[in-house]
Amino acid sequence: MNNINIEKFNYERPRDECGVFGVYGHPDAAAIVALGLHALQHRGQESAGIVSFDGNQFHAERHMGLVSEHFTKTKLLDRLIGPAAVGHVRYSTAGDTVLRNVQPLFADLAGGGFAIAHNGNLTNALSLRNELVKHGSIFQSTSDTETILQLVARSKRSDTLSRFIDALFQIEGAYALVVLTNKKLIGARDPLGIRPLVLGKLDGHYILASETCAFDIIGATFVREIDNGEIVIITEDGLKSVKPFPPLGSRPCIFEYIYFSRPDSIIGGLSVYECRKKFGAQLANESNISADVVVPIPDSGVPAAIGYAEQSNIPFEFGIIRNHYVGRTFIEPSDQIRNLGVKLKHNANALLVKGKRVILIDDSIVRGTTSVKIIQMIRDAGAKEVHMRISAPPIIHPDFYGIDTPNQNQLLAANHNLEKMCEYIGADSLAFLSIDGLYKAMGHKKGRDSRNPFYTDHCFTGDYPTQLRDQESKTNVRQLSLLSEPL
Ligand code: AMP
Numbered sequence: 407m408n409n410i411n412i413e414k415f416n417y418e419r420p421r422d423e424c425g426v427f428g429v430y431g432h433p434d435a436a437a438i439v440a441l442g443l444h445a446l447q448h449r450g451q452e453s454a455g456i457v458s459f460d461g462n463q464f465h466a467e468r469h470m471g472l473v474s475e476h477f478t479k480t481k482l483l484d485r486l487i488g489p490a491a492v493g494h495v496r497y498s499t500a501g502d503t504v505l506r507n508v509q510p511l512f513a514d515l516a517g518g519g520f521a522i523a524h525n526g527n528l529t530n531a532l533s534l535r536n537e538l539v540k541h542g543s544i545f546q547s548t549s550d551t552e553t554i555l556q557l558v559a560r561s562k563r564s565d566t567l568s569r570f571i572d573a574l575f576q577i578e579g580a581y582a583l584v585v586l587t588n589k590k591l592i593g594a595r596d597p598l599g600i601r602p603l604v605l606g607k608l609d610g611h612y613i614l615a616s617e618t619c620a621f622d623i624i625g626a627t628f629v630r631e632i633d634n635g636e637i638v639i640i641t642e643d644g645l646k647s648v649k650p651f652p653p654l655g656s657r658p659c660i661f662e663y664i665y666f667s668r669p670d671s672i673i674g675g676l677s678v679y680e681c682r683k684k685f686g687a688q689l690a691n692e693s694n695i696s697a698d699v700v701v702p703i704p705d706s707g708v709p710a711a712i713g714y715a716e717q718s719n720i721p722f723e724f725g726i727i728r729n730h731y732v733g734r735t736f737i738e739p740s741d742q743i744r745n746l747g748v749k750l751k752h753n754a755n756a757l758l759v760k761g762k763r764v765i766l767i768d769d770s771i772v773r774g775t776t777s778v779k780i781i782q783m784i785r786d787a788g789a790k791e792v793h794m795r796i797s798a799p800p801i802i803h804p805d806f807y808g809i810d811t812p813n814q815n816q817l818l819a820a821n822h823n824l825e826k827m828c829e830y831i832g833a834d835s836l837a838f839l840s841i842d843g844l845y846k847a848m849g850h851k852k853g854r855d856s857r858n859p860f861y862t863d864h865c866f867t868g869d870y871p872t873q874l875r876d877q878e879s880k881t882n883v884r885q886l887s888l889l890s891e892p893l
Pocket of ligand 1: 665703706707768769770771772773774775776777809810811
């Protein structure tokens with residue numbers, strides 16, 4: 407008997423936010439991957455892993471915690487020898503936060519070792535997994551990424567690349583993958599290019615990463631984005647590209663621009679920072695109000711607040727200070743201490759808000775928890791009025807592609823109208839950026855084209871760009887999403 411909860415092991419819904427990185431042919435491959443992962447740490451803080459290949463053997467190190475806690479020269483990097491390596495950072499909120507789910511996953515397959523790191527979520531992983539288990543597959547993790555590994559292992563094709571492509575034809579959803587075999591580094595992006603993946607070069611060697619900020623840290627140059635539906639194969643002979651899927655228009659995830667990516671990254675040719683500033687400026691155009699000061703909720707609200715302040719001519723101030731040293735390991739305060747009002751993460755810069763009419767800017771409201779706490783804090787600091795402005799539309803639909811949003815019944819905007827939301831968070835007024843305003847700020851002059859939307863924006867619109875096979879088999883979420891209108 408073992409003590410694994412079979413029900414949970416089989417049916418946990420994966421909800422990962424992740425970053426991936428890979429390098430081929432560089433003498434310091436693992437150290438470069440560690441630096442790249444460090445720059446991608448915002449995409450996942452729960453676990454980090456690197457697999458390297460030394461021309462003969464694979465070496466793997468997977469750990470719970472931050473990259474900098476484990477991947478130091480004297481500790482692990484000396485063990486990760488070889489000129490090729492892939493790595494992964496992961497943050498998962500649901501279910502098992504255990505070592506067996508830490509990526510890159512690795513298996514010895516018929517053609518040799520195969521390490522895979524995945525950003526995104528598959529939407530048919532559970533259905534495929536159930537079929538695979540019926541036919542004898544033994545799963546070691548609860549991660550949807552293992553489904554890809556199992557499909558590669560079972561493919562009848564002759565070479566590793568064809569087996570990998572065979573597996574990709576069976577999966578649905580979002581994936582940016584980096585794979586390391588004994589001969590190749592492979593990068594792959596799903597047919598819609600939902601999650602980002604970029605190609606760079608360092609000292610003549612190719613690099614793959616989730617975001618361009620990971621190139622800056624190592625002084626690598628940006629070459630290009632991997633296209634939607636593209637697979638790049640990097641070997642000693644250089645880079646080859648294949649596009650095996652029927653061509654589809656790309657639908658990159660708009661939430662990368664709003665919250666997820668680092669502001670110093672460039673995605674789809676657009677600076678994430680500039681986009682956020684423009685969201686703030688557009689928000690000021692749509693719902694300005696007389697006030698004395700514009701205050702961001704740091705860090706995510708900062709660029710939008712700068713844009714809002716510039717556009718509205720209301721002074722910008724850091725009226726809230728964020729403590730950056732609230733790590734995972736910090737003790738959870740007891741209820742008694744919590745009730746005393748300990749502010750672990752944010753504190754009001756009271757002199758800047760006292761007696762003032764404050765416009766607070768954040769990038770999103772999910773459950774509303776942050777807004778409730780911060781608005782109360784600003785009122786306690788003596789603000790005369792508190793007006794909440796959100797630089798994205800209301801989130802009314804859950805994500806199934808690798809952004810952690812809760813079930814629909816926990817999303818504040820899915821269950822309350824604007825007035826009730828304002829009341830709940832305790833603001834004097836509340837406004838969101840419109841969906842057309844969001845697109846306009848990103849250079850789409852006419853706003854969102856509902857017949858041909860440029861981005862994956864289901865969180866706001868309910869327009870899921872792929873089948874949600876696992877969900878449809880359990881609920882009628884798709885039909886529900888079609889019925890509710892954005893605010
Ligand atoms: P909530 O407090 O549940 O309303 O969440 C909103 C806050 O969480 C905002 O300050 C956002 O910057 C941040 N946020 C938005 N999306 C995510 C996400 N997927 N993971 C973690 N934090 C998020």
